[in-house]
Amino acid sequence: ANAELGAVWSVGQRIWQRDFPGIYSTISAHQWSETIQPIMEALRDATRKRAFALVSQAYTSIVADDFAAFVGLPVEEAVKGVLEQGWQADFATRMVMPKKPGVLEASLKRFIPSSEPAAVPPIPNEQQLARLTDYVAFLEN
Template sequence: MSTSEEFAKIASDLETQELESPLGVAAPNVYSQLLAIYLLQNEMSHAKFLWKRIPQAVKAANAEMGFIWAVGQKIWLRDFPGIYDSLKKDWSEPIKNIMTALQESTRQRAFMLVSQAYSSISGDDLASFVGLPLKEAIDAAIQRGWEANAQTRMVMPKKPAPPPDPPLPNEQQLGVLTDYVSFLEN
């Protein structure tokens, strides 16, 4: 499994290949991998503009590219169940790792969104959001420290801890204190 830095490096290399391709048309695998990586990086505008600049003949000759774009359309619509359904394909080898990482990234994003937006959610809805069977979704929620009630079939997400306030540099602290004292004196 590749890290996000490795995917960023691959994307940079693919962008270079696209720019340096003869007659301005890259190989279909370059477009497919780049499109999948843009989706993984949640760079939807990059993905959309890449899709628009891929020649129609290349799109028509490569069915897998259309399947990748179908995933992108579901992401654009925030249709989580649709994303997971469209990811259930037999991907070619260079695309398979990217799409697996995309599925896991989407699942993690869905868990984060649920934890921020819900105080309680039905197990079925949670399973739909995270693309897992009900039992696995509830088990994954419990592993995250969430509570689950078997009788009501409800899951109570644990709210994420707010990020700590960044420390202020000394000059900035002095400026804040000066403004505060100045306000009190006037």
């Protein structure tokens, strides 16, 4: 369990640093126990939803490779998903243009429109650290 605890800490560090590609790679790099696996999958999916929402709010265009890394998907899959949601993609320049109105959610490797806007309130860094500390303490006991 100590190796798994270290891996949980590594994921927490990536979250703290807002290193979205690092979160996905750290989660997928470890073989999680069946107790922790669903938590890590949920964390990966929540991170993907958050990244997708941030891109749709903050960018008028983004390089497809950067977008794919930010949402943790292969480029082709990421571009296919956004095209299905009404975003635009320029294959010559390899740019993705987000659709501004509405909120979209990303689930495991598929993009699904949200039936109602799901505003995610920002969690202060101190609260995130407190949650992670509680989780690590729980795993140690």
